[in-house]
Amino acid sequence: MENKKIVCIGGGTGLSTMLRGLKAYTKDLTAIVTVSDNGGHSGNLRKEMKILPPGDLRNCLLALAEAEPMLEALFAHRFSEGSLKGYNLGNLLIVGLVDLYGNFGAAIEKAHEVLRVRGQVLPVTTEDVQLKAIYDDESEIVGECEIVSANKSHKKYIKEMKLMPSQPKVYKNVLEKIEEADIIILGPGSLYTSIIPNLLVEGVCDALRDAKGKIVYVGNIMTQPGETEGFTLLEHVNIIEQYIGVGMIDKIIANDGWPEAMVIEHYNQDGAELVLPLIDDNRLIAVPMIALNEETGYVRHDSRLLAQTIMSIG
Template sequence: MPDERFSYRVPRVHGPRIAVIGGGNGLSTMLRGLKNYTENITAIVTVADDGGGSGMLRQDLGMPPPGDIRNCMEALANTEPLMSELMHYRFSDGSLAGQSFGNLFLAALNGISPSFDVAVSRMSEVLAITGRVLPVTTADVQLEAEFENGATVVGESKIFYCKKEQDCRIRRVRLLPERPQALPEAVQAIHDADMIVLGPGSLYTSIIPNLLVSGIVEAIQAADAMKVYVCNVMTQEGETEGYTVSDHIRALFQHGAPGLFDICLTNSSPIPKGVAERYAQEGAEPIRCDLEECGKLGVEVILRPIATVRDGFVRHDPGHLARELILLHAARGIRIAGTRYSRSDNYQAEEKQ
């Protein structure tokens, strides 16, 4: 049913220009919801991954990791069911066991394209995606983590295990080489955006790496846009155990810039007791929302029911999350495709049928 807070219908083609920054499953989940409200989406995606099938292709072919970018393209794709099934297919035997066809397809396009970003653009055309997907940089980067006890580890896939071994918090992460240049199209998309959304996703391995690319933080600071951080629902084992909402915000400000955003959208849906107990066995728990500490950081926290439980796992609900972001955009009087709406206007995006 349509949300009662909406009454003004805007076609998706005229929907707000939204730049989303992150990586991992959280970003692709959000994109699945947002594409029902606007066609003007640009996903800016980290390329620091070095594990799994992406890591194998990165090592064997010397290309940026395709996995997070492929996930985002699949989320925004408008293809026949067979093509969608093909992109999701993972080989189960032989030397390709565990590798996804979508990764291999992007690798092949990279082989015949002058650059990785061109390969991503060509795959986007094949999948007829809504909006755009851009790598944050085309540089070959590694992620290094430094822990509070001074220990360091290089490699995104190694951070989880090293943190468990060191049993202390991550102090900071950095890219090697430091401050690679951002893709110009990513910087321009941030500049042009009506709304900039950070997350959801792994704090240190999916979101923050984007802020370490030269030009991204500066573009966010300079942009005339609503800037929102979508906080995770649960803490993440091997990365953010014990973190509150304000801990997440502090880490983003530390690696980016103080006041990089002033709104944090956080889940208010209760987590079923049995599900929470299972997460607790793995060292994870619902992220505690410490409103007073967030306020001291200059961030307004907006609590909304944006999470769901699917197959026993707590996830952001793509429809609920996207709807709350669009509602927030409309209520704060941000321009939509060249038109500005006041707080008193009611806005409803034209959902895709």
């Protein structure tokens, strides 16, 4: 096992999928996770309990856990009946830890101990932030869930993303981890709601610009309805570099495999398309790395192949 220091910045299922693969290759692994989600059951807990959304952090903790299988199963369990239908037990346990230890940061630290997490999972901030989209017609929408819904309905182009309050204080150790990293990975994940929100926190973009490690963007396999419909791989890269600086991304990892036709058709019906690595760029590393989730019928990155590709970067 190598001792490369790897920092992964993002959110959503793409981040946790990548972490599962990487933990087999390095002991020094850090996930920096967005906390702007306001939808689903995580969003409900956020409103009712006045805490940060626990879902993305829980997924990353589980991805890096070395706890007994029963404990992992408890943290992953989702209720199917009654008033708790749809709620995840792991999210509720994090809420309980917040109650016990007084704040969200301490609760996540205790969850590391309970799950015997290899590496670290850090919220990018512990301030109560909301995401705001500013469109090319100068209209604005606040709230991650509301932004995605409005984008699907009105097909408007996002000009800029902001956080409210602006420039929230970064969580402890986040900047230090970026500074010390050999490789810093942005993505995979929703461009506007998983990756960019991390870049809007105080000091994160400056730390990336000053970082000694290589900055790598892992491209999404499919475009995302309500966010990146019709986007090319290069458009994803260019938008990230609007925040961190042109030319700051050292390597671009992209899938160049094709899912089965019926899978593509399923995505096309929802307005999503395959993101093809059709760019002439010496930063590009294109590898077929599609895995199909049999339960959902959706594609994801093959965590093992993605990890091997990341580890091959010198």
